[in-house]
Amino acid sequence: xxxxxxxxxxxxxxxxxxxEAVSYDRVAITVSPGQLDDATHIxxxxxxxxxxxxxxxxxxxxxxxxxxxxxxxxxxFMGICLGMHLLADNGDEHGPNSGLQWIxxxxxxxxxxxxxxxxxxxxxxxxxxxxxxxxxxSLSRKDFYFVHKYHFHCEDVDAVLTKTFHxxxxxxxxxxxxxxxxxxxxxxxxxxxxxxxxxxLEFNHP
Amino acid sequence: xxxxKKRLIPTLLLKDGRLVKTVRxxxxxxxxxxxxxxxxYDAQGADELIFLDISASREGRSLLYNIITRVxxxxxxxxxxGGGIRTVVDIxxxxxxxADRVCINTQTLLTPGIxxxxxxxxxxxxxxxxxxxxxxxxxxxxxTSYSGKKWIGRNPVDWAEEVENxxxxxxxxxFVNRDGTMGKGYDNNLLRQITxxxxxxxxxxxxxxxxxxxxxxxxxxxxxxxAAASIFHFTDQSPIKVHAYMADAGIEIRTE
Numbered sequence: 126x127x128x129x130x131x132x133x134x135x136x137x138x139x140x141x142x143x144x145e146a147v148s149y150d151r152v153a154i155t156v157s158p159g160q161l162d163d164a165t166h167i168x169x170x171x172x173x174x175x176x177x178x179x180x181x182x183x184x185x186x187x188x189x190x191x192x193x194x195x196x197x198x199x200x201x202f203m204g205i206c207l208g209m210h211l212l213a214d215n216g217d218e219h220g221p222n223s224g225l226q227w228i229x230x231x232x233x234x235x236x237x238x239x240x241x242x243x244x245x246x247x248x249x250x251x252x253x254x255x256x257x258x259x260x261x262x263s264l265s266r267k268d269f270y271f272v273h274k275y276h277f278h279c280e281d282v283d284a285v286l287t288k289t290f291h292x293x294x295x296x297x298x299x300x301x302x303x304x305x306x307x308x309x310x311x312x313x314x315x316x317x318x319x320x321x322x323x324x325x326l327e328f329n330h331p
Numbered sequence: 332x333x334x335x336k337k338r339l340i341p342t343l344l345l346k347d348g349r350l351v352k353t354v355r356x357x358x359x360x361x362x363x364x365x366x367x368x369x370x371x372y373d374a375q376g377a378d379e380l381i382f383l384d385i386s387a388s389r390e391g392r393s394l395l396y397n398i399i400t401r402v403x404x405x406x407x408x409x410x411x412x413g414g415g416i417r418t419v420v421d422i423x424x425x426x427x428x429x430a431d432r433v434c435i436n437t438q439t440l441l442t443p444g445i446x447x448x449x450x451x452x453x454x455x456x457x458x459x460x461x462x463x464x465x466x467x468x469x470x471x472x473x474x475t476s477y478s479g480k481k482w483i484g485r486n487p488v489d490w491a492e493e494v495e496n497x498x499x500x501x502x503x504x505x506f507v508n509r510d511g512t513m514g515k516g517y518d519n520n521l522l523r524q525i526t527x528x529x530x531x532x533x534x535x536x537x538x539x540x541x542x543x544x545x546x547x548x549x550x551x552x553x554x555x556x557x558a559a560a561s562i563f564h565f566t567d568q569s570p571i572k573v574h575a576y577m578a579d580a581g582i583e584i585r586t587e
Contacts, residue, residue, distance in 0.1 A: 136427075136430075137430075138400070138403060138427070138429050139407070139431070141430060142403060142404045142407070143406070143407050146407070148569065160580065171452065172426070172452055172453065172457060173452075173454050173457075174432070178454075183582050197498075207454075218436060218454075219451070231534055237342070237530050240334060241334050242530055242531055242532040242555055243530060243531065244455060244456040244501070244531065244532070245334055245335055246335065246338075246456065246500070246532050246555070246556075247335035247337070247338050247378065247532075247543060247555070247556070248336045248378060248585050249334075249335045249336065250579060252562060270408070270409055271335060272409070272431070272432070272500075273456055273457045274454070274455050274456050274500065290333035290334075290336050291333070291334055292334060310409075312334050312407055312429075313408055313409050313431060314407070314408075315373070315376075315407055315408055317409075318407060319407060319559045331412050331436075
């Protein structure tokens with residue numbers, strides 16, 4: 126079963142439909158931490174603020190369940206947008222607050238440089254920093270949809286999968302073992318985004 | 332400098348579950364089924380879709396939610412939804428139905444604090460504030476509410492600055508006098524004043540009759556995104572053709 130985690134923050138419906146478009150496996154929107162026991166793959170979507178997101182994960186004890194399933198058991202995990210930010214040590218959005226602390230770094234505001242307007246809203250490209258089953262060279266040259274005001278300043282250089290330019294460079298995707306995350310919205314990036322979701326769902330941790 | 336690409340956005344106006352088109356925010360025509368239209372725009376590579384609902388009734392609202400859910404089920408692209416949003420609960424319902432972002436207008440003029448509240452609750456990037464600007468008979472610009480019917484008179488540039496300071500993530504700027512006219516294009520004079528005054532992105536809307544109007548909205552007006560409806564409903568122009576035209580004119584835009 127593919128689990129899409131509902132923690133009261135996001136538009137799970139779009140992620141659910143996008144996953145259904147690329148996989149025949151059962152997909153469930155999970156509300157209780159126990160449901161993650163049956164998951165083969167876990168997706169943490171998210172629209173909203175870091176502060177509210179981490180509070181909701183903790184209040185519902187989803188943080189502990191995610192730790193068991195993803196860090197201890199090594200289940201494939203994908204965070205999207207806020208779902209990527211929450212992996213950091215800390216986040217400054219309506220904060221500071223501590224995050225899940227899975228990937229070293231801090232979530233900080235994007236800075237306007239020159240003509241760049243903030244929030245970063247729209248389609249942009251990726252530049253690939255390493256090989257990964259999630260994004261190959263040909264996909265990195267396609268456009269993906271971004272909508273965000275904060276970005277993940279990642280201190281774990283080996284975890285950086287892609288970077289993107291919007292006035293200044295920021296980390297647009299992360300991969301570390303069984304953990305994947307994107308700043309952009311694959312579920313909103315038409316066919317190229319669906320390919321990324323498919324790549325994730327085809328990944329099985331050795 | 333490398334930036335996010337400029338966006339081309341078809342606007343879909345809804346009334347009681349049907350796609351309609353207005354002229355100067357009045358007299359509307361039925362132009363078809365919104366879900367089918369959205370599907371076509373998706374296939375033609377539109378960068379985002381904006382749905383604006385002008386139904387007055389509660390039945391009209393629930394039809395809107397139903398349409399957004401159906402569109403979100405098959406169009407894996409950004410969907411912004413507005414019209415009749417009054418409260419944080421309305422925003423939540425609209426997002427739950429499948430919208431990625433919401434667009435608010437009249438309520439921001441009645442209780443501007445809704446902008447701060449919504450930005451706090453859903454994040455600035457989720458919140459688009461729509462500004463309906465009108466030029467009066469003396470040639471002065473002012474903002475309007477209730478779909479362009481009520482003249483508020485406040486200077487649109489001042490209001491845009493306040494909207495940004497209150498935490499909106501983007502401005503959807505419409506030129507009421509030009510809506511549905513397929514005439515002279517955007518009012519690039521006012522558009523430029525606003526894009527110079529704020530640092531959040533601005534979507535321009537109203538008046539596009541020729542392809543070069545999209546280009547001048549970006550190059551002269553400084554818009555981050557250009558929206559239109561009539562040119563897609565009533566001519567054989569499609570997002571594919573417009574993207575190609577804009578790319579030829581030197582604008583960074585998606586072309587595949």
